[in-house]
Amino acid sequence: MARAGNRLTWLIIAFFFRYSSLASLTAAVFAAFYSAFGWGFDERFVAVAIIAGFVVFRHQANIRNLVAGKERRIGEKSREARAPRG
Numbered sequence: 121m122a123r124a125g126n127r128l129t130w131l132i133i134a135f136f137f138r139y140s141s142l143a144s145l146t147a148a149v150f151a152a153f154y155s156a157f158g159w160g161f162d163e164r165f166v167a168v169a170i171i172a173g174f175v176v177f178r179h180q181a182n183i184r185n186l187v188a189g190k191e192r193r194i195g196e197k198s199r200e201a202r203a204p205r206g
Contacts (some may be wrong), residue, residue, distance in 0.1 A: 125154045140191040141182040148175040 133143035
């Protein structure tokens, strides 16, 4: 159940907002909630919550880019790819 919920969370966020990093961060945070609902507040919940915290911590640059509007959306070409060659 938790895996399916996580995948569905990622897909919904990615579909509506088109940011892979936002979808990944959201799915990581929700993984802790899914584990609490699935297993209760035991050592598995603690482990998943710690891992979710590490994911958020390690993606601080992505979070800053999201807030600043600099993060690329899914399907969006990079500036280098859009620049005319010649």
